[in-house]
Amino acid sequence: MTTKVAIIGPGHVGTDLLVKLHRHPGLEPVAVAGTDPDSPGLAMARELGVATTDRGVAGLVELDAFADVAVVLDASTAAAHTEHVAVLAPHERRLVALTPAATTSMVVPSVNLDQLTDGPAVGLVSCSGQAAVPIVHAISGVVAVHYAEVVASIASSSAGQGTRANLDEFTEATRQAIQRIGGARRGKAVTVLNPADPPMAMRVTVLGLVDALDDTRCAAISSSVEAAVTDVAGRVPGYRLKQDVGFRPIERDEPLRTLIGEASREHWEVAVSLEVRGAGDHLGTYAGNLDIMTTAALDVTARLGARDVESEVA
Template sequence: MTRAKVAVIGSGNIGTDLMIKVMRLSDSLEMAAMVGIDPTSDGLARARRRGVATTSDGVQGLIAMDGFGQIDIVFDATSAGAHVRNAAALAPFDKRLIDLTPAAIGPYVVPAVNLGQHLGAPNVNMVTCGGQATIPVVAAVSQVTPVHYGEIVASISSRSAGPGTRANIDEFTETTKAAIEQVGGAARGKAIIVLNPADPPLIMRDTVLCLVDRLDADARAAVVDSVERMVATVAAYVPGYRLKQAVQFTDVDATAAVRTLNPDLAPAPRTQVGVFLEVEGAGHYLPAYAGNLDIMTSAALQVAERLVARSEAAA
């Protein structure tokens, strides 16, 4: 089988981990180029040692490379602002872009939830690490009962947050909130990220809280089943993704002040669904505590392989 050639823009932690995943795990993708702006970066050095073509001249260096015309898919693992510029530079060349930044130029894609809906889009957005970890759970709950409010808290080790992540905190919360609503199905969403400086570093932890109508025993069982099936779906491409404890249910009285969460809600008995997750990294390039980066690269790899499978099926 002929492999589709891919390029990775961004030679930092995420881009380097993604490169290694492509080379180790994929039967349908071939690393054609690693692109950075720092000629001394470890990502570019590792790519050169593996025989991958490199440039430290950014996206313009990629465009000027021999073999650029044969590249099918470009991953962007830079920053939100840089992706806007990179996408504009690549627009004339008809490449498929997979955006691992919070720029959100293209539609949000969470593979376990909506990958099949956006395979024809020229530029798909992988939301954020917190979004990839938590939106599947919001979607699982919304498959059983309407989610009036969905809140997620992503707690990651500060050591796993590089310059791009730190520069994009605002974009993280805004993009994740929008995707909780648009992909997860919540009427209102909220996202919070915590950079935990604990030493030794802690593995990524995520909390998902969904406010729904009052659930009886049968509905609670249906929610548990839906969440557990969704967790298994994500774990199929992110092996370190797991429930930390059983799904929790807390009844909320009709007198509770939930209009601060969703002003459209009339007083009524509700139930809060609490789901607690842990994401351990696979250790391909990053330490196990960097599950936040591992889930992003694993999800992006899923998208690229599905794009290739779709193209082959259509040929």
């Protein structure tokens, strides 16, 4: 049984979603909503035979195709998402936010897809969160992570208006996910728009502060991180380690005490460097930030669709 899907926001993320949905065996895009009648994303949808509206979510619910929609993928902005939740609530559709919006649950599929709740809205955090949280979770599965810091660099040309408008929300959502899903006691996130030409692939650095390590625990952390990378790469083939996991002892200075609130123990830094390349469905392969978000959206949507089928059978 095919799950019918609608997209809000035909920008870079929404267009990449459209392409991936169009070839997915169990998901079918049937409607795309935007606000610009000249949007290239809406034009592509029309070429693919998908119903469109340039009247946003208000126009979406008036489309004939909306009657068949089970899941709505919101690729707009965090600010607009609040309105979309209110408009869609009476229609009882499942809503998956690719914006860093405050929703009932946060999902990073490789970590907590099995814990997906039955609430009306699901949040996918951010591209940096999707890339980094599995790594923080892998480290925290071996040792306590007192503090984790994530620095993500994405090509400026891959960041559309929605992404640029959401940068502050990206930072906060990623920080929350580092702690709530990744397991770090404290977290910090930074997103950099890289203006390099030609564009560079998405790069993510994850730094974790942990208690003193020995060779056995270093090996266990490396194995856990490598397993997490392999798992994510099964969904996003361009996701990979740039170098071996790094370890080094660090001094117990005042900034460290401020970060982790402890001064009586020796601490080490765990450093993980990642590269994320995309499939090139919409933009070039440098835009791994699109793929890691849209692939997560497809994973969640497929799971929601499977649940609906199970409910009907029951």
